[in-house]
Amino acid sequence: MEDMLFYDRLQFAFTITFHYIFPQLTMGLSLLIVYFKWKYLRFSIEKHNNAAKFLMKIFAINFTMGVVTGIPMEFQFGTNWAKFSELTGGIIGQTLAMEGMFSFFLESSFLALFIFGEKLMGQKLHFLTGFLVFLGSWISGWFILATNAWMQHPVGHEVLENGRFVLENFSALFSNPWLLPAFLHNQLASVVTSSFVVASIGAFYLLINKQPEYGKLFLKTGVIFGFVSSVLLAFPTGDWNAKNVAKYQPAAFAAMEGIFESEDAGAEIVLIGQPNMVEKKLDNKIAIPNILSFLTYQDWDKQIPGMDQFKKEELPSNIPALYYSYHIMVGLGTIFIGVMALSVFFLWRNRLYRSKPLLWTLMFLVPFPYIANITGWYTAELGRQPYLVYGLLKTSDGISPTVSSGNTLFTLLGFVALYMLLGLLFLVLVAKTIKVGPKPQTH
Numbered sequence: 091m092e093d094m095l096f097y098d099r100l101q102f103a104f105t106i107t108f109h110y111i112f113p114q115l116t117m118g119l120s121l122l123i124v125y126f127k128w129k130y131l132r133f134s135i136e137k138h139n140n141a142a143k144f145l146m147k148i149f150a151i152n153f154t155m156g157v158v159t160g161i162p163m164e165f166q167f168g169t170n171w172a173k174f175s176e177l178t179g180g181i182i183g184q185t186l187a188m189e190g191m192f193s194f195f196l197e198s199s200f201l202a203l204f205i206f207g208e209k210l211m212g213q214k215l216h217f218l219t220g221f222l223v224f225l226g227s228w229i230s231g232w233f234i235l236a237t238n239a240w241m242q243h244p245v246g247h248e249v250l251e252n253g254r255f256v257l258e259n260f261s262a263l264f265s266n267p268w269l270l271p272a273f274l275h276n277q278l279a280s281v282v283t284s285s286f287v288v289a290s291i292g293a294f295y296l297l298i299n300k301q302p303e304y305g306k307l308f309l310k311t312g313v314i315f316g317f318v319s320s321v322l323l324a325f326p327t328g329d330w331n332a333k334n335v336a337k338y339q340p341a342a343f344a345a346m347e348g349i350f351e352s353e354d355a356g357a358e359i360v361l362i363g364q365p366n367m368v369e370k371k372l373d374n375k376i377a378i379p380n381i382l383s384f385l386t387y388q389d390w391d392k393q394i395p396g397m398d399q400f401k402k403e404e405l406p407s408n409i410p411a412l413y414y415s416y417h418i419m420v421g422l423g424t425i426f427i428g429v430m431a432l433s434v435f436f437l438w439r440n441r442l443y444r445s446k447p448l449l450w451t452l453m454f455l456v457p458f459p460y461i462a463n464i465t466g467w468y469t470a471e472l473g474r475q476p477y478l479v480y481g482l483l484k485t486s487d488g489i490s491p492t493v494s495s496g497n498t499l500f501t502l503l504g505f506v507a508l509y510m511l512l513g514l515l516f517l518v519l520v521a522k523t524i525k526v527g528p529k530p531q532t533h
Contacts, residue, residue, distance in 0.1 A: 093495040112156035118284030120224035144528030174488030189233035197226030239269040271330035283459040285316030293449040317430035342473030346416040352396035356380030415468035422462040
């Protein structure tokens with residue numbers, strides 16, 4: 091049973107991690123596409139329209155890969171997690187079905203119209219199709235986050251005698267106190283990823299002296315959007331999410347912050363340290379006293395419960411992974427604010443386009459927002475363990491008892507091989523799109 095659980099979790103972790111490479115770019119990129127299209131309608135400058143259509147090509151490649159990698163992930167609910175689907179399908183089936191019906195079809199339908207219908211529809215309707223693509227992608231995120239929010243903080247349900255969850259209050263799904271901060275934080279994180287991608291394309295064009303007018307446009311837009319979204323990602327949305335974890339999942343909060351023992355006065359915030367699970371402490375710790383209590387409760391001396399205050403079965407199953415995921419996310423987020431703030435300062439001083447060290451930095455930082463997004467999701471999911479539905483349904487009780495660990499491992503190896511080929515194809519297609527550039531080709 092332990093092997094089955096391990097391989098089921100490993101397969102889902104791999105497939106969802108690879109899948110989320112793509113939606114995090116499409117959700118943020120759709121906002122930038124709408125921005126460029128609006129600029130074109132407002133000022134009638136052709137390069138803004140070309141920029142919107144160029145980014146939509148990258149969006150379309152991402153969207154296609156997201157669909158291809160998302161479908162197998164959903165099938166795993168019925169194959170590897172049949173018991174979970176049986177018990178909770180009456181609730182999560184609602185939000186997942188709405189995601190497919192109301193947002194996926196909206197997004198995919200108007201994506202085709204945006205790409206192929208500009209001349210037929212005219213510019214105002216073309217802008218509307220782009221806006222509806224943006225709306226569809228963000229509504230999709232809303233429904234997915236509503237599903238996850240219920241798993242993190244279950245509300246509006248009733249548990250029947252046979253263990254099944256049924257929906258008692260439909261509106262509670264969307265007024266869940268976990269949902270709004272998680273949604274805003276997730277969407278801003280996607281804007282950060284998209285901003286770094288757009289800024290890096292601009293930096294690349296300037297470094298190789300290709301289509302410099304678009305290089306400057308992408309760079310300026312990317313760093314401004316990147317700075318604003320990076321700051322909002324930390325505060326208020328990141329702060330809001332952390333307070334939710336402290337309130338609703340205190341054991342996970344203690345593990346995230348590396349608090350092994352409760353302190354009599356205020357809790358320190360750890361900058362660096364390695365969890366020592368044998369001695370129940372942090373090794374090589376560098377911390378600032380009382381800051382965590384102030385940030386969480388606006389009280390320097392407020393006690394925060396440590397892991398010693400909880401039963402072993404209440405603690406997250408993998409405390410080191412949770413601790414490192416959280417600190418990688420926070421550390422990278424801090425770096426993003428610093429880099430984007432410096433870039434905005436250089437832009438204000440008219441030095442950004444000529445600063446090669448900063449251009450190289452922006453270009454090579456592209457993978458790190460993806461890492462920050464994924465470790466952010468790891469933080470949320472590892473913090474919920476050992477539960478699928480927090481406090482109500484254990485992960486070990488949600489797997490399919492008839493699917494052997496050997497079958498799961500075999501299909502996992504198949505997914506790894508197939509997804510590596512898809513990843514290579516994705517990189518080739520995006521590279522070719524960037525090589526051609528946004529400037530219309532003259533014959």
